[in-house]
Amino acid sequence: MKRLGPAALVVALLAYPFVDKALGLHTVHAVSDGMIYMLLALGLNIVVGYAGLLDLGYAAFFAIGAYAMGLLNSPVLGSPLYGHAWSFWVCIWVAAAVSALLGLVIGAPTLRVRGDYLAIITLGFGEIIPVAIRNLGDVTIEIGGWRPIERLNLTGGENGVNPVGRPHLPGVPFETDPMPWYFLILIIGAASVWAMSRLRDSRLGRAWMAIREDETAADCTGVNPISTKLLAFALGASFSGFAGSVYAAKLQAITPGAFEFQVSIMLLCMVVLGGAGSLRGVVLGAMLITIFDRVILSQTTFLVRAIGRTTGVSALTAVDLTLWRWFFFGLGLVLVMLLRPQGLAGRRVRPVAGGDADDETAVPEPSAPPRLEAVPEWLRTRAAGVDASAAALDVRGLTKSFGGVVALNQVDLTVPRGAIIGLIGPNGAGKTTFFNVVTGLVRPDAGRITFAGGSLVGLRPNAIVARGIARTFQSIRLFAHMSVLDNVLVGEHCRLESSVAGAVVRPPSVVAEEQRARERARSLLAFVGLADKEEDLARNLPYGDQRRLEIARALATEPRLLLLDEPTAGMNPRETEALTELIGLLRRELTLSILLIEHDMEVVMGISDRISVLDYGTRIAEGTPAEIQRHARVIEAYLGTGYEAEAAGQSGPR
Amino acid sequence: MLELADVHAYYGNIRALRGLSLSVERGEIVTLIGANGAGKTTTLRTILGLVRPRRGHVSFNGQRLDSLGTDRIVRLGIAQSPEGRHIFPRMTVLENLELGAFARPDRDGIAPDLERVFSLFPRLRERIAQKGGTLSGGEQQMLAISRALMARPGLLLLDEPSMGLSPILVDTIFRIIEDINRQGTTILLVEQNARMALRVAHRGYVIQTGRVVMHDTAAALWRSDLVRKTYLGEK
Numbered sequence: 001m002k003r004l005g006p007a008a009l010v011v012a013l014l015a016y017p018f019v020d021k022a023l024g025l026h027t028v029h030a031v032s033d034g035m036i037y038m039l040l041a042l043g044l045n046i047v048v049g050y051a052g053l054l055d056l057g058y059a060a061f062f063a064i065g066a067y068a069m070g071l072l073n074s075p076v077l078g079s080p081l082y083g084h085a086w087s088f089w090v091c092i093w094v095a096a097a098v099s100a101l102l103g104l105v106i107g108a109p110t111l112r113v114r115g116d117y118l119a120i121i122t123l124g125f126g127e128i129i130p131v132a133i134r135n136l137g138d139v140t141i142e143i144g145g146w147r148p149i150e151r152l153n154l155t156g157g158e159n160g161v162n163p164v165g166r167p168h169l170p171g172v173p174f175e176t177d178p179m180p181w182y183f184l185i186l187i188i189g190a191a192s193v194w195a196m197s198r199l200r201d202s203r204l205g206r207a208w209m210a211i212r213e214d215e216t217a218a219d220c221t222g223v224n225p226i227s228t229k230l231l232a233f234a235l236g237a238s239f240s241g242f243a244g245s246v247y248a249a250k251l252q253a254i255t256p257g258a259f260e261f262q263v264s265i266m267l268l269c270m271v272v273l274g275g276a277g278s279l280r281g282v283v284l285g286a287m288l289i290t291i292f293d294r295v296i297l298s299q300t301t302f303l304v305r306a307i308g309r310t311t312g313v314s315a316l317t318a319v320d321l322t323l324w325r326w327f328f329f330g331l332g333l334v335l336v337m338l339l340r341p342q343g344l345a346g347r348r349v350r351p352v353a354g355g356d357a358d359d360e361t362a363v364p365e366p367s368a369p370p371r372l373e374a375v376p377e378w379l380r381t382r383a384a385g386v387d388a389s390a391a392a393l394d395v396r397g398l399t400k401s402f403g404g405v406v407a408l409n410q411v412d413l414t415v416p417r418g419a420i421i422g423l424i425g426p427n428g429a430g431k432t433t434f435f436n437v438v439t440g441l442v443r444p445d446a447g448r449i450t451f452a453g454g455s456l457v458g459l460r461p462n463a464i465v466a467r468g469i470a471r472t473f474q475s476i477r478l479f480a481h482m483s484v485l486d487n488v489l490v491g492e493h494c495r496l497e498s499s500v501a502g503a504v505v506r507p508p509s510v511v512a513e514e515q516r517a518r519e520r521a522r523s524l525l526a527f528v529g530l531a532d533k534e535e536d537l538a539r540n541l542p543y544g545d546q547r548r549l550e551i552a553r554a555l556a557t558e559p560r561l562l563l564l565d566e567p568t569a570g571m572n573p574r575e576t577e578a579l580t581e582l583i584g585l586l587r588r589e590l591t592l593s594i595l596l597i598e599h600d601m602e603v604v605m606g607i608s609d610r611i612s613v614l615d616y617g618t619r620i621a622e623g624t625p626a627e628i629q630r631h632a633r634v635i636e637a638y639l640g641t642g643y644e645a646e647a648a649g650q651s652g653p654r
Numbered sequence: 655m656l657e658l659a660d661v662h663a664y665y666g667n668i669r670a671l672r673g674l675s676l677s678v679e680r681g682e683i684v685t686l687i688g689a690n691g692a693g694k695t696t697t698l699r700t701i702l703g704l705v706r707p708r709r710g711h712v713s714f715n716g717q718r719l720d721s722l723g724t725d726r727i728v729r730l731g732i733a734q735s736p737e738g739r740h741i742f743p744r745m746t747v748l749e750n751l752e753l754g755a756f757a758r759p760d761r762d763g764i765a766p767d768l769e770r771v772f773s774l775f776p777r778l779r780e781r782i783a784q785k786g787g788t789l790s791g792g793e794q795q796m797l798a799i800s801r802a803l804m805a806r807p808g809l810l811l812l813d814e815p816s817m818g819l820s821p822i823l824v825d826t827i828f829r830i831i832e833d834i835n836r837q838g839t840t841i842l843l844v845e846q847n848a849r850m851a852l853r854v855a856h857r858g859y860v861i862q863t864g865r866v867v868m869h870d871t872a873a874a875l876w877r878s879d880l881v882r883k884t885y886l887g888e889k
Contacts, residue, residue, distance in 0.1 A: 402788065426820045427792025428777060474791045474818065475739075540668075542691030566791070569817050570737070572689055572846045572885055599792075601821055640822030 013186060017179045028178040032250065034290035035185045036243050039192055041270035041286040042279065043239030046196065048268070049277035050205060051232035052212025053110070054119040057126020058267055060106075061099045061237040063259035065244020067133065068095035070161035070254050088167035088249055096241035103237030107230045126264050133256040134158055160255030164248045181250050188242055195504045197279055199235070202503030202514075203496045206482075208232055209277075210490045213479035220439055220473075222465035222494030222557050231500065262326070269329055273336050275343025284345055289329070297322045375589045376523035382558050392417050392593065393438070393469075393561055398447035400430075400437055400617075407433040408444070409617040415561060418591035420583070422598065422608035422625070426638050430617040431597045432474055435563050439471050440464045452560065466494045470559035472550045474566050474597070480539035484530060484549055487538050488521040491556025524552045528582065544575045551582070561593040562586065568600050576600060580607055601639070605629065613638060655680040655840055656701065656809060661710035663700050670696040672864040673710070678809070678842055683835050685843040685851040685872070687885050688861035694844040695737055697861070698811045701842075702734055703727050714809070729757045731808035735815060737844075739794045741801070743787025747778055750786050750797055754804030763806060771800040774830055791818045799827070809840045816847050828854050848885040852876050860885070 017028050044058045072086045072094060086094075106125050110118045137157015141149040156162070166174045167184070174180050199205050207228045210218035219225050248254045266289065274285025301321045308316025336343065393415040400408040407430045415421045423431050436442040438449060440461040449456040456464055470491075479487050496517055502510040525531050528548040533541065538549060547567060554562060564583070568576040580603050586592045598604045604611065605625040613621040613634050621631045628634055635641065656678040663671040671693050678684045686694045699705040701712055703724040712719040719727055733754070742750050751771060755764045772779040775796040781789060786797060795818050802810060812831070816824045828850050835841050835854075845851035852858060852872045860868040860881060868880060875881045 405784075424820075427796070427818070427823060428781075428790040430790075432790060544690035566818055570690070570814055570846055572848065574884060575690065599818065599820055599824070638820050638822055640825050 017182050021179070028182050030294050032178060032182045032185050033247075034287070034294065035182075035189055036247050036250075037267070037270070037290055038283060038286035039185070039189050039243040040240050041267050041274075041282050042189075042192060042196060043236045043243065044267050045271050045276065045279070045282045046199070046208075046236035046239070047232050048271055049275075049282070050200065050208040050212065051229060052209075053229065053232060055122045055236075055264075056119050056268070057106075057122040057124070057129075057261075057264055058236075058240065059259045059261070059263035060126045060129035061103065061240035062244045062247070062263065063129050063133065063256070064102050064237075065095040065099045065241035066248040066254045066259070067155065067161070067244075068098045068241065069245035069248040070164050071155070073165040073249065074161050074163065085165045088165060088245075091249075092242060092245045095245035096238045099241030099244070100234040100238040103233040103235075104230055107233030110233075111226055111229055123261075126261060130256040130259050133259075155256075156254075158256065160253060161248070162253035164252055164254065166249055166252070181246075185246060185250075188246065192239055192242070193279060193283070196239075198504050198506065199500070200279070203493060203498050203517075204228070204231065204500060204503050206486055206490050207493055209482055209486070210479050210493075213481060214477050216441065216461075217473065217477035217479065218490065219461040220441070220465065220471055221491050221553060222462050223490065224460070224462045235500070266329065269333055272333065272343060275345045278343065278345045281343050281345030285343065288344075292328070292332075293325055297325055297328070374527045375585065376520065376527055378520050378523065379555065379558070379590055392452070393595070394448075394450045395438065396448040398434070398437060398449065399445045400433060400442060401445060406617045408437065408447075408614075411447070411614070411617070411619050413595075413612055413619070415593045415595050417560075417593055418587060419609045420587055420594045420596060420607050422596050422604040422611035423614065424598070424604060424611060424628075424634075424638060425614035425620075429614040431614055432565060433617075434614070435471060435565055435595075435597065438464075439469060439563065462494065465557050465559075468558070468560035469563065470554035470557045470561075471563035472547075472554055472565055472567060474569070476543075476546045476550055478538040478546055478550060478553070481537060483534065484525065484536050484538055484541070485518070485521055485534035487549055487553050488524055488556045489517055491553040492517045492520065493557075495556075495558055521556060524555055525549075527555075528552045529578075543570050547571065547579070555586075559592065561595065563595045563597075565597045566599065567596070568598060568603055576603060583607060655682075655715060656842070657713045658697070658701070659710050659712075661697075661700060661707045661712065663696055663705050663707045665696075665705070670705070670864055671700065671707070674861070674865050675710075676859050676866060676869070678840060680840055681835070681838070682857060683831065683841045683843060683855045685845060685848075685855040685858040686861055687845075687848050687851065687858055687875070687881065689884070692861045693864040694861055695813055696864075698734060698736075698813055698842070698844060701727075701811060702732065725757070728805065732811065733802040733805035733807035733809075734811040735799045735802040735813060737813035737817070739791075739798045741786040741789075741794050741797050743785065745786055747782050747784055747786060747789070747797060750801055751778075751804050754801035755806070758804075758806060760806075764804070767804055767806060771803055774803075774826070775800060792820065792823070795819055796823070799830075803834065807839060809842065810834070811842050811844075813844045814846060815843070816845060816850065824850065848881070852881075 020026070020028050040058070040062055044055060047053050047055045047058070069091045073088055073091045074085060106122070110121050113121065133155045134157055136154040137159070139149055139152040139154060140147060172180045207218070207223045210221065210223050211225055211228055215225050270286040270289050271282050272285070273288065274283065275281030301319060304319045304321065305317050308314065308319070395411065395413045398408050398411040411434065413421070423434065425431055433442065437444045438456065440456065440459050440463070444457060451467055451469060454467065456467065479490060496513055498510040498513060522531070522534065525534055528551060530545060530549060530552065533545065538546065541549060551567065567583070568579055571579065583594060583596070584607055587594055596604065596608065608625055610623065611625055611628045612619055613628060615637045620637065621628060621634050623631070629639070658674060658676050661671050661674045662669070674693065674697060686697060688694050696705055700707055701719065703719060703722055707720050714730055714732065717730065742753065745753070751768060755767070758764065777793060778796055778800060781793060786794065789797060795815070799812070799815055815827050815831070819827060824847070831841060831843065832854050843851055843855060852875055855872040858869065858872050858875045859866050860875065868875070868878065870878070
């Protein structure tokens with residue numbers, strides 16, 4: 001049954017134009033046009049659905065693809081550029097390349113912005129392109145009385161480019177028959193869907209989604225947000241380059257009016273209606289909107305007029321529903337957002353595991369303490385291969401202030417290899433800022449940070465992860481709408497090598513790498529006790545499991561130094577104990593260095609070799625746990641006198 | 655004062671509460687103890703109307719809450735300091751606190767309460783003009799609690815108030831909880847630090863997989879084997 005569905009689809013797609021011809025329906029032209037828009041929507045889905053970058057000007061890339069074809073493959077325009085029409089088969093690749101290049105150009109200034117700002121920039125870009133095309137149809141440059149360029153027609157202006165050359169293939173009648181066009185577009189479309197689905201399930205696809213979910217966390221997990229976002233823009237644009245060039249050649253004429261803002265919005269409607277991020281959904285959304293636009297509106301208009309004529313209601317005979325298309329699009333979008341915001345084929349949020357365990361009233365399964373043999377073998381091997389003397393963090397004179405507030409003031413700190421160092425201090429003392437500076441999220445004003453012999457100052461977070469420093473966040477930052485397994489796989493990102501081409505073609509080396517990555521991720525999940533939850537969405541995990549998943553994700557980057565920001569916050573004593581054992585195990589078995597921010601004194605005092613204490617950004621004490629517990633300033637600023645009482649004996653309730 | 659009877663609540667099709675019943679009397683501190691995912695936070699969200707019970711009912715001073723909007727429930731005198739803080743990141747500390755008092759009928763009481771909050775957390779006074787989002791995690795926690803106190807509620811719901819706070823502040827927080835309780839605020843407390851919670855509470859409920867498996871006075875719970883083993887971390 002499962003195989004039957006796709007096979008039936010292929011047969012239907014291949015048989016359709018012949019059936020159409022036999023029945024004399026003459027719909028192949030319209031269907032082919034619809035498929036071009038579908039291809040555009042799929043390209044937009046890479047930007048919006050996968051990478052989460054809201055693009056309101058995507059039609060600009062459609063225009064660029066169409067004009068690349070039009071200008072290179074048109075015999076009529078007067079400028080020297082158009083003397084020799086190039087072959088369609090060359091132009092289509094040039095168009096894709098030009099679109100991708102312009103994808104990079106528009107992508108570059110938007111790298112620092114997200115959300116609303118990004119949308120506004122793309123909106124501007126979408127407006128600029130059609131206007132530029134209109135105005136470049138009549139260029140005159142006048143310097144004094146001298147006119148080096150007079151009435152140069154670069155783009156055909158308002159009238160557009162007409163005619164555009166058709167593809168030539170011996171024996172194939174592109175001139176007279178819509179059927180070759182149908183198959184050409186079908187082949188391009190099928191190849192695109194195939195490539196996109198492979199991209200989605202690749203190292204790059206996971207990186208896009210990680211960026212969409214939480215850019216900062218992705219950066220700190222080893223994903224370079226700059227190149228990842230640029231790739232989304234470039235690849236997304238290249239598909240519209242294909243679509244635009246086929247569109248131009250098929251229509252035989254292009255005008256700037258075909259690439260207005262409405263087109264961008266219609267494409268966005270297709271993506272959102274079907275379900276951003278879902279290939280099947282976007283295809284479905286594009287089909288629905290195209291059919292509605294091209295078939296249902298006009299047919300209903302006929303029907304209403306016919307009813308008007310038979311019943312003699314003259315108001316009905318004059319109705320033209322096609323003028324209402326934007327009204328219906330808008331209405332449809334509002335309804336989808338209200339009733340099914342994830343889109344028609346969007347992913348449903350799956351229930352958490354154990355949802356139907358009905359009768360258990362016994363003690364809940366305490367999270368299993370980590371076992372020695374559960375330490376993933378590959379992590380051990382990796383750990384063994386590291387130069388023992390080099391891996392250590394050394395921070396000297398680190399200073400950072402925000403506005404007038406000094407968050408870090410001349411802080412020194414050393415984490416030797418295989419040591420657990422506690423970092424404690426009152427709330428707001430600068431502990432998390434220290435982590436942020438070491439991991440590259442915040443640039444220090446002054447000071448030195450060296451790790452394994454090299455300086456870290458000025459490096460991007462993802463480069464610091466690649467050097468071997470991983471972290472967790474105080475307020476857990478997982479990729480909420482990705483599976484537990486994918487979260488860990490993103491952690492492996494910086495240790496994998498597959499390229500864009502490799503992700504699509506999947507040579508044996510990439511297949512093997514992906515296989516190995518999954519095995520490693522699963523062994524890590526087993527290690528932290530999440531083996532049976534790999535398919536759950538991260539957001540559906542209970543709090544304690546989310547903390548463990550974050551540690552697994554950090555370990556997947558193969559760190560030599562692990563920065564843990566309040567790992568036991570929100571855990572009950574049993575869970576805290578299990579996690580403490582796990583941290584100890586990491587150090588013992590993998591000689592991992594660990595820097596630990598933690599307010600649970602039992603944990604900090606229990607496993608730290610040495611402790612540093614920050615207060616108002618300044619290190620006020622450093623020493624062994626026993627020394628710190630007795631340190632007068634630490635007791636005054638941080639521990640309080642109650643701590644001693646509690647440590648001395650556990651008094652009961654009042 | 656507060657009563658939950660046979661409450662069933664769902665997230666999508668996940669059963670979070672399976673017939674949970676509990677009551678809180680005026681003037682009490684009642685604590686909910688349970689593992690992660692047991693349903694403690696869901697219980698608080700159900701009281702506030704953020705989650706709708708599919709079965710059972712919630713009432714406050716005899717009035718049914720389960721059909722009211724959250725803003726109405728807050729006006730009845732229930733305030734919450736949510737887990738994970740949820741402060742307003744682009745507003746200043748002062749604005750956050752003033753918003754806490756948004757639903758109060760007695761405008762005159764706001765200034766003294768502001769003063770009281772600042773004396774409880776001097777750190778917040780130092781940061782008064784800073785944006786909430788630029789505070790450290792622990793400072794945001796102080797702000798969330800203070801914002802709830804500014805509502806001067808009859809019933810205060812505290813979700814993990816000690817999370818992310820330094821040991822000295824954990825002591826302070828629990829002292830504050832006892833103080834405001836003595837001044838007449840009833841408190842429902844969710845806390846992973848069961849040891850501290852049982853020390854200040856009068857009564858407690860142990861919650862497992864969405865229902866109450868044990869309830870008793872805090873002292874009795876402290877002595878119970880189940881609680882000692884599972885939630886106090888004793889071997």
